[in-house]
Amino acid sequence: MTIAITGATGNIGGAVARALAADGVPFRMIVRDASRAPELPGAEVAVATFADAEASRAALEGVDVLLMVSAAEAEDRLDQHRTFVAAAAAAGVRHVVYTSFLGAAEDATFTLGRDHWATEQAIRSTDTAHTFLRDSFYLDFVEDLVGEDGVIRGPAGDGAMAAVARADVARVATTVLRDPGAHLDRTYELTGPAAITLAEAAAVVSEVRGRTVTYHPETLDEAYASRAQWNPEPWQADAWVSTYTAIAEGALAHVSGDVERITGRAPMSLREVLAG
Known part of the structure; x- marks a missing residue:
């Protein structure tokens, strides 16, 4: 079985790559810049971007299982994802493990959750x-999220989120890649151990x-106004603000036991993440 990983220069993909290397599992890292690829035993390097169909297909030739870590936020991210998914199918990849979003839906309040839903649909169509x-x-x-003044600001109301540690996502992904046949056509919801409000956070x-860190619930108008100082493009501003409105509506409050069920280890809390 040949495994390929994207995002090996980032947090989740990098953690998965290190874990597989430590276990002596050979794999291929697909990176945008070979000079930035970590040097790991048993790992080969292929260069491609999600948007480059030809390079992606070449990089994925001979791959059985692909960990597709979602691309960095961008206005054209969905187009990048669709191109890469099509390249994977053309190269004969048999199983795609994709880092999606808990609230993925066509009409998700968190605007980037819509891109994740569409990416899932693209994968399902192959x-x-x-x-x-x-x-x-x-x-x-x-x-x-904490500003220089020690305040978290956003229109989250008193909503709660069951946020998850990146380390736990990486552990789940690593477990799946070690035995992909046990996780065929499954969807897992990866959350932390509890739903917390921003005031509690x-x-x-x-x-x-x-x-001293506090939380100030903004109105929608206040949220857009306070972020205008960074001059974001409209899609980016919507993504930032909808992060909080998704929390406000309760879309992220669900606590799942999937992390522990898959890894055998309870998910980390915010306190544990901060303690490092």
Whole structure:
């Protein structure tokens, strides 16, 4: 069985690559820049971008199982994904493991969740088997929500999110790749151990970091206005703001036991992620 991994220079793909290498499992890393690929035993390197159909097909020749880590946020990300999925099918890839989103749906409030849904549909439209890892928001990003003034601002109301650690997503992906046949055509919901509000998250950050962090619920108008200082493109502004409105509506409050069921290990809490 030949395994290929995208995103090996990033957090999730990199963690999976290191875990497989440590286990002595050979695999292929598909990267945009070979000079940035980690040097790992048993790993070969192929160069391609999601948007380059010809290079992607060549990079995927002979691959049986592909871990497709979703591309960086971009206005054309869905087009990139569709091109890469088509290339995988053309190359004869038999099983695609894709990092999707917990709220993936055609009409998802979190706008980028719609791209994940469409990518899932693109994969389903091929003859390849699939495993969809529907990740919640990442606990690792919670601290990044804190402004310079120590305030988390957003229109999340008092909604809660069962955010998940990237390390747990990587552990699930690694487990699936070790025995892909046990996870054919399955969809998993990857969450943390509990749903927490942003006020509760702020309190945890305060306690662990020893500084005062608070949460201020914004209105929609306030949310767009406060982010205008970064001059985002409309699609990016919508994605930022809908991160919070998805929490407000309760779309991310569901707690799943899939992380523990698949890995045999309970998912990490925000406190554990912050403690490193």
